[in-house]
Amino acid sequence: MSNDHIRPSSIEGIKQLAKRFKKSDGIQHAVALDKASKAAGFENYKHALRKLAGGLAAPGASPVLYISVSWRDRMTKATGCEILKMPLGKTLDALLKPAQYKASRGLGTMRREGPDHLGDTYTASSQKAAREAACEAARTIQFIEATRLVPSKAKRSFPRGQFQNRMPGSDHDAAWFDPAAKTFIRTNEPYARSSVSPEQHAWAERLGWAVAVSPWKGMYRPDGGTSLFLLADMSKGYLLEQMISRLAEAPAPIVASAWDGESRPIVPAFVSPGQLAEIEAKVPEVKMAGERRGSNNSVAYSMVLSGARRRPKSRMPIEGHKLVGRLLKSILIGTRARAGVHRRVDAIRCELDNWVQCEYKRDELSDDVFFDLYYHELPEEDALAAVPTSWDRHIVNLDEVKATLVRYYPECPPLRQLLKKADLAIRSLRTWNVAPTHTRRVDRSDIHRNRDPDDGGRL
Template sequence: MSNNHVRPSSISGIKQLAKRFKKLEGVSHIVALHKASMAAGFENYRHAQRALGEKRATAQRAFALYISVLWRDRTTSSSGCEILKMRLGKPLDALVKPAQYKNGLAAMRREGPDHLADLYTEPSQEAAREAACKIARKIQFMEATGLVPSGANRSFPKGSFQNRMPGSDHDAGWYDPVAKGFIRTSEPYSRGGVTPEQHEWAARHGWAVVKAPWKGMYRPDDGTSLFLLADVSKGYSLEPLISRLADAPPPIVISDWQGESRPTAPAFVSPGRMAEIAAKAREVKTLGNRARPINSTEYNSLLSGTRRWPKARMPIEQHKAVGRLLKSVLIGTRGRAGVYRRIEAMRCELDSRAEHEYGRDELSDEVFFDLYYHELPESDPLAAVPGSLHRHIASLGEIKAILARHYPECPQLRKLLKKADQAIASLLTWKVAPPAGDEPKLRQSVRPAM
């Protein structure tokens, strides 16, 4: 099977194919786009833009996933927690079931509906980041292909490990729940294609071996390539998987680290887990037949059920301003739980709210991740640990003013402002301000979705 016949299913895939036509056939860019669009099953490029644009607009909103990995460097006596945030097209629990963790995600545990935590403590910050990226790549692969991890021997020809493909390295078994078939992946250190020996093995067993257009899960930035293997003697086709991988986002790699770094304590609690805890707390309360506030609107959250929020949306620039101020308060207040935990709760709530208020067409991943969860740049005056607590108190006052200006008065807003008031009260009774420079920096960056 040749990758030249992969049928694109996205605008980016059509553009990539058009570049290939332009290079191989010497045609103009417009002609190449037209040919690529027809190869994708459309009348022309405009038809493809219209059809795929509508498909994207009606697609399900993305969901956030946080991957956390602890580390401890014994040579420097330093430690921390690396957190990588990524966006998925479906919830974690819809992507992989608990019983499937023992195969492809054996080193991870589910900490919440949007949080995977590593079971092991890595020996360095670099190792922790690499572990988080590797898990993220497995999640990317599962989401792109629809495959789930499998430890069944049926993923080998005739169900035997002895029939493993020659040259296999870093291989794994997978199951296709739609086509009801088993496949294997192999990720050797190779820049070449399928070898003659592997072609002979495939022919002998009635299997197919294809090099994927996606770089893979193991070490895509360090020389490995991804190969897909499947039994095609009964009609199974690898072409749909190859097509989906051609349109998949690039593998998440450590060289483009977009995660956050934080101390090991207090332990990281994801927004989804916080929502679960809050939902359980609400279950024990009797709400009665209270009238619903007219200044708030109801929306459904997969993580915590039906919720309410002020009937308005705050401008993105104001979300940026509030996020910057919240990050500045978190700097230097880790030793004051009465402040830190309340500000973390505010940050989680507003991060979730921003995602509900703005779709991806209005708020890109890059901007969204930076609103509330990226570290302040060193050039920002608020990035330094203040010598006194007055700056934090002033920042919280400014946050309250912005929220009150852009959201109507209602119980949900009052709860948020109350957290700010409680944080201020805790700051006012904090007898010893943290010395400048003693506290670790906030965290570095990541991103997620709902």
């Protein structure tokens, strides 16, 4: 693959391209870094570090962000993907880290797909819901860029560190951290209120806090009657005037009623320019020695979203995939609060979703069956759809998943990696002392449909 057309937009992208230059041109790493930096539009690597570390875009390019949300209407069976493009003053990675997304209501279900792309891991129930989700995420980014705050879930952000001290009339409140001032502030977005009430004034005076109404309408429902309140601890010396001024100059909140995004089919999956550059920069050079290892129990495969990987050199029966998918879905129920379980199990099903795409063509595996193998929630009548009375059921199910994989796949590194994830999830379950509780069940269809359409498969 030629390196000439790749134009990195981040330090990580420059580093990845430098590795390719080093290998293809036989040059020193420092020389390769400078060459990759020039490809990105900078004078050299030091120049790129100074500019990109400060959150600026590559020369000649204004930062933009794509927000994609897939949707599926259960009644009509219609599907699609809504894509919103918004301008930024800084790159996404300069505004906040992916680990901070989950602390925000508007970004909690979003995942960094690339340096210029946020993708929703939930599948919305309609086109309207998808647009609303994309706009709420966009408004959150607008707020972060204007205020220079980052989302937080710290309990000490409440007055005197106590939840019961929250402001009277609080609704849709959230915590934020100011990296410059090293302190927390809170936001509130109640309905039908555009001024601070006497009760709230008294609360603020009693606790030594400041309350102000923002001229910018907010993140939650700015076109549905909510207002944005800013709250800060005055004993920390924090003043809200500067933040109010920044919000007054911010662009109007992006709302679904003024939608100007793109609507496209759910497949092929949307890949942003920056995301594509990162993928291409990470594609390893093909080695002749690797091509001769035919006796290995694994084979190489490549996906648009995940790049080059390996999978077992065999295929599991469709019924085996159905069983494993059902078990994995059941394990994800009630475990969202336990990242050691939920993330690993989600990674297992994502990988198996890739494998089954490589194992079966469309004439062997229909779309209706394929899309339900590893995604979509279990039917309510399924015995595994309810939250278990204890985590023992999940442990038993994970053991059955492992046994099924070992039964149908040959021993190889890709299989060992999945089994290790399952073992770590089991270990996490055994040390989890929190009792299972009912949680809202959401239809998630994390779209990783990566077959090449030219081959007659899913993307």
